[in-house]
Each structure stands twice: as structure tokens, then as C-alpha cells.
Amino acid sequence: MNLLSIDDLTPENIKNLLYIAREALFSSSRLRHKILATAFFEPSTRTKLSFHSAMIHLGGNVIDLPDSSSLKKGESEEDTIRTLSQYADCLVIRHPRDVKGLAKYSSVPVINAGDGSNEHPTQALLDLHTMAMMDKEVLKIMFTGDLYHSRTINSLVKAITKCCNAEFIFTNEINEDLKQYPHLMIDESEIPNYIDKVNVLYMTRPQVERHTDKLVTSNFILTNELVNKMAKDAIIMHPLPRTKELPPEIDTNHRAKYFDQVKNGLYMRMAILGWLI
């Protein structure tokens, strides 16, 4: 059993993970004597430490393949994965292009922690967890920033569609994967006209490291003036790290939930690890 894509999950799987994360149904020695190996072929300390913390909270332990590892030098990535899977009970892999292909070489479950512009299913699930805590019948979500390159949004829209009623507003150019979902496409200049109608403002940063294929620009910067137009119980989300699109002055607004997302990420990853291992 792997978690490589949101496609690997049934709606029931997703609802079950949300339930476990929300009710914090964790035993602190559930994964005692179990080992998680993290292999990040593209650096991301934030995601890696989130998995480390989740595994330790469950009573397990962690080994880490360093970013610039000698294990990778001089040997194929396939051999690296084969070797790591002898040492651990579960692998978390991030890769600039392909995790699915590498997962075939593992003898233990593999979690995709982001593969290029494709998917980032655990980030999607933790975001869904944050949204689900609002208990809305219909989620009305406006996405801003670099939607074209965001693997998180790819995975998130797929996950939401599987288990919730939702309406999507996109404010910038989208990729082929996203085009298949019903949505309203508006221009960034129209955001002020719609921001009072949504439950969730989901912001992303420019994924400049992926702009080799296509340049995407976004000039949208959130202001307190705009935030004050939002519904009282609407929330602002961002997968972090942020750049100038989300100024620190917003942090004290009660709608800012992006640091709660970090904590929710810990709980959701505990739910995922407990389920897979």
C-alpha cells in the first residue's frame, strides 16, 4: 500500500483520515520500534521535519538520507531506494520529477512528499483537514498565486472533489489537470469583487524553481483592507513558505490559519503514518 497520489484513496479513506486527525485518535506508542526513512531528492526541510515529528509522536524513529548524499552519488536512485527499503518500515520520498517510478523498487510502503509539478497528496490532505474543521455544507474556495505549477493545488482540488461539495474560483492561469474541474475563472483584478463570497482564500507563492517550462506572474498581494471584506468566519490559508503575497501584518487577523495548517499537518501525517505502517 502506497500513498503516491490522491487517486490511491477512496472517499471513505479520506473521510477516515480526516476523522482520525480531527479526533486525534493517536496512540503515542503505536509505531514503537518502527522506522521511517526520508529520502528527499529535492530539499524541503519543512515537510521532512513534519514527517520526523509525526513519526516520533507515534513512538517511532527516523533515519534520513541527507540531501546531498553519497548514497545517491555513483549509484542509481533505484538502488538507493532498494537499499533504504531494507532499513526502514516506510519511505517518504520527494523527487523533482517522479516518485511513482521509484516506488516500484521499494519493498515497504512509500509516501509521495511531492514529485515535481505532479502531486503532493499529504499537503492536500492536511489542507482538507484544515478546511473540514469549518464544518461548511459547501466549501467556496478562491485560489490565488501560481496555480499553474502548484502540485499542492492539483492534489487538493482532486481530494476536495472526492469527498466534499465545493465551488472553485481560480484567479490565474491553470494547467490541464485543473481544467477538468468545474470552476469560475476570474482575473486577479476582480478578486475584490469576489472575496466577500468565499469561505476559504487559498494563497500560493510563485513556484519560481519550476518556471523553466513556463513563466507565471502574479501581482496579487493581500491587504488588511481586503481581509476585512471577507466573511467573519472565512479563513486564509497558505502552504508556506510565503513571499510578498502574504505580508506579516495579516498574521494577527483571526482569519489567518496558515500556522494552524502546520499543526494540522502534524496530525494528518500522524494519521497517514499510522494507517500505512
Add this chain to the structure above:
Amino acid sequence: MNLLSIDDLTPENIKNLLYIAREALFSSSRLRHKILATAFFEPSTRTKLSFHSAMIHLGGNVIDLPDSSSLKKGESEEDTIRTLSQYADCLVIRHPRDVKGLAKYSSVPVINAGDGSNEHPTQALLDLHTMAMMDKEVLKIMFTGDLYHSRTINSLVKAITKCCNAEFIFTNEINEDLKQYPHLMIDESEIPNYIDKVNVLYMTRPQVERHTDKLVTSNFILTNELVNKMAKDAIIMHPLPRTKELPPEIDTNHRAKYFDQVKNGLYMRMAILGWLI
């Protein structure tokens, strides 16, 4: 509760920590399921591994922000600390300038592991622990080396003054912080005339990485001839790493306590972690 400066401690706090460290009043599962995060914005493997070992000895576990972390790149240090504090029960931060400012962004206790030339309170406490084991009514301490830039000596003199009777001899230029304490100032050339009168010879290396503001030179090199002039029960201390000021030929002398300091550091950091978490 943070430990950012010796100022955060009452004399009773200090005495209590010394008592715990000395009597080794540690339970090996005291911090079971607790996580310590280390964030060193300036490298120091020695201090970091000392905290790792202390936390594991108490039954807890550790996550580490790598020195050149992607978590730091592209996001503010404030956001990094906010994120880390979601993952862990206590943070240990080292920073080239400011730990106090960053600590405000943490939702869990913060320990200062050195902030520029300001303070290094846990090193001061472990040194005090080493001195306290001598059971002297009055500590007579001679400090040599680069006293101007040593944050350890700043913290140490402050801690000693809080809870012991002590007399200080400085043998090199000192900074404004140190000038406020009663002391005798001598020239390095006079060290041989005073070395037989002290309980403690506390040596430091040139802090060349901090000489951007001011160049401090020290030509003092300890010799066996000088060591043999010291009182039989006097001790030689050094926070390590050492350079040429303290040659390996001294290591076999019974007065050499600098490797005992390393072990005492482990015990004192166990006492501090057990107290804060």
C-alpha cells in the same frame, strides 16, 4: 518559560540546577514522547550534539533544522521559528546576532545556545557546575585569551556573581559588560606571578570569527612549567575547541578538567531540559 540569559534565573534557580546536575537526579524516561528541535543559524556541532545526547538520555527525541536549511531560504527566520515550534516541545536556538527577538515567535520554551557576543547561558551553567564540584568557599578565577568577544565569559561571570563568592582576574582586554564586575586586571606577562594564587584557570581561544569589529590578540600559551606552579587542587578549564593556547601535553595533568566539562555539560543540559519542558 525561556532560558535566554542568565538574567532569566534567580540564584535559587541556579542552585537548584547545580543540585540536580550534581546528584544526577534524572529519570531516563522523564521526557518520553517529547521532542526537542535544534535550530542553529550559526554552526556548532559540539553544542548541538550535547543537547541531542541530553534529550535522548531523558527518553525524548530530537529533530534538527540543518545548518543550511531550505526552511531558512526564502522565508523569514520568524516564520521558521513559528513552524518549528508547532513540531516540538522545546527549541534550542543559536544565532549570530539575536535569539531573544526570535524567541517571541515560539509557542514553546526556547533555550539560547549562543547569540553572537551576547550570551551562552547553558555553557555558563555547565562551567559553574564544574567549578561548584570543587566546594570552595571563595572561587579565585583567572581568565585568559579573548575575553572581549567571549559570550561564555559574559554569561559565566554573571552566573558566578549571582550565587557564589568569587574573585576575578582578567589578563586581556574586556568588554563593557565585564567592566561592571569587581576584578583585578593584569597583563598576560604577569600571569606567572598570579597563577599560584587561583583555584581556576579559565582559558579561551581567539574568537577570530567575531573579530570583524575589533582585533584581539593573545600570546599566552600554557606550559607544564606554569601548570606545576598552580595549587595542587586548582583546575584548568576551557570551553573547547582549543587552538594553540592549550597544548595536548597538558591533558595528562590531574588539573586538566576540560574534558570533564564536556560530560558536565551533558548533565547540566539534562537538568535544564528536565526543568523547562
Add this chain to the structure above:
Amino acid sequence: MNLLSIDDLTPENIKNLLYIAREALFSSSRLRHKILATAFFEPSTRTKLSFHSAMIHLGGNVIDLPDSSSLKKGESEEDTIRTLSQYADCLVIRHPRDVKGLAKYSSVPVINAGDGSNEHPTQALLDLHTMAMMDKEVLKIMFTGDLYHSRTINSLVKAITKCCNAEFIFTNEINEDLKQYPHLMIDESEIPNYIDKVNVLYMTRPQVERHTDKLVTSNFILTNELVNKMAKDAIIMHPLPRTKELPPEIDTNHRAKYFDQVKNGLYMRMAILGWLI
């Protein structure tokens, strides 16, 4: 008690370690509250992670001196080892030249994880474990590749000689250490004539990083045609990482045991850690 060389082991020690590894006589909390420190002055993620995993499987924990550590900079390696041995219950050291010399400065047991072209005793023991599982009266082993620089083969031949009946075939230039053992020396071009007569084909990669003293070339590349000439119950071994000498097309042959070696390495290192600590 250290494990610096196969010379540190009696035949009984070796047989006992093989028995423990084979029968998996491990208690998962045998080393609870114990700490292993890894100090690799020459990078090797594979070996390091194998020890990490073994220690965690035994219920212990790990601290790691980073490859490019500040602990090493500005201080002698001797002081580094002295310091680490205050923090941990056992050290694993890899070094480009000398582990024996450094081990003198440790106050806890030291395991040699490879010292230049000298020895690599734990790799030898795990290889021996893999061979011992064949239950052959006489091991007939053909070694290929860069035999001159392989510390693994130095240690392995020594270990086999101590406790098994074996016949060695070398197919390339050997060093002085290996010359003392009875062996048959053939040319690489003759491998096809002998490959059907051995139980074990032990392959190594060119150790190009050690070719500063002497250039060793090997043109031998294993093919399926050759593998099919081997005895049905013969096995192919390689300490990994591999380069072109061992193409992935061989991996599906039942004789390929090089990924089993990785798993056996975990068990043998658990046996060694449990015995030393």
C-alpha cells in the same frame, strides 16, 4: 572492547555473531536509553544508515557528527573523538586513513566502519553471514574487480580463513595483505573457465577514490550468459554501490544476493552492537 579489525575477533566470537545474526536473537529494547554516535570523516551514507537502523531496531538512539562538521574544523580529530565519547555509549568511526589511532582517545567501544584501504570488519562479517547461510562445507569464492584497494576483501578473506574452509580465486592484481593467503590467481579473461566451479562470485567496483597510489583497471562486466553457467545454488555478491560491472539485468536472477546482503548487514550490525555495548 573495540572492533577495529578482524584480528580483534576469535573464531568463537565470529561464530557467535553469525549465530546471533542468523537466528535473529535480538531483543527490541536491548539497548534502550543507549546512544550510538557515528563519526564519518569520509562520507558513506549507506554504512551510516545501516548502523542507525540497527541501533534503533535494538531500542537505542543515535547522534551523528555531520560529514563537514564544525566540530572537526579548528580542532584536532583526537579532541573530537574525546568529546563524542562523552556523549555516547559506542562510536562508529570511518576515516580515510586511521581508525585505530583515533580509537585510543575514546572512553567507550569503537567500531571501525572502514579506514582507508585497511579494513572494514563489519562489512566482512555481514558478507560472511550471507555466505554462511549457504551451509557449504567448503566455500569456493571468486573475487573480481579492484582487489588491490578493497578493504572489504582484506577483512573478508581474513574472517573466512578464521572460521571456514575456503578456496579463493583472485582475478586481478592483489595487495601484500592478500598474498599471504593460499589462492589461485587467474586473468580476467579466464573467468568464464572457472565461473561454473565456484559457490560465490564476489564482485567489487573500481575504488577510484583510492587510485592516488596505484591505478587498477578491471574490464570485467557480468552478463546473463555467464551467470547461467554458474552452479544453480551459487550466489552473486557485491558490497554496493555498483557501477557498470554489475548490470541491473542480473537483478532478477535467483543467484543475485546483493540486496539480501543489505538486509543481512542490518542483522549483523545489530549482533555487533548488542555484543559490544
